[in-house]
Amino acid sequence: xxxxxxxxxxxxxxxxxxxxxxxxxxxxxxxxxxxxxxxxxxxxxxxxxxxxxxxxxxxxxxxxxx
Numbered sequence: 650x651x652x653x654x655x656x657x658x659x660x661x662x663x664x665x666x667x668x669x670x671x672x673x674x675x676x677x678x679x680x681x682x683x684x685x686x687x688x689x690x691x692x693x694x695x696x697x698x699x700x701x702x703x704x705x706x707x708x709x710x711x712x713x714x715x
Contacts, residue, residue, distance in 0.1 A: 651698075654691030658684045 661684030668677040 651691040651694040654687045654694065658687035658691065660684075661687060 661680045665677055665680040665684060668674075668680060
């Protein structure tokens with residue numbers, strides 16, 4: 650899922666570069682904002698996956714101690 654958001658972010662920032670060169674500030678702003686949001690959503694999914702793995706390993710370590 651995180652890879653999908655990163656690809657989307659790159660595509661939207663590429664579109665922003667096009668809109669910048671075309672002189673269209675409305676679409677430029679929209680594509681930059683959506684690209685940044687996609688990037689941070691990808692980061693969020695990456696962090697969430699790491700947190701779930703850490704929690705699972707912590708639970709597994711707690712059950713081994715019992």
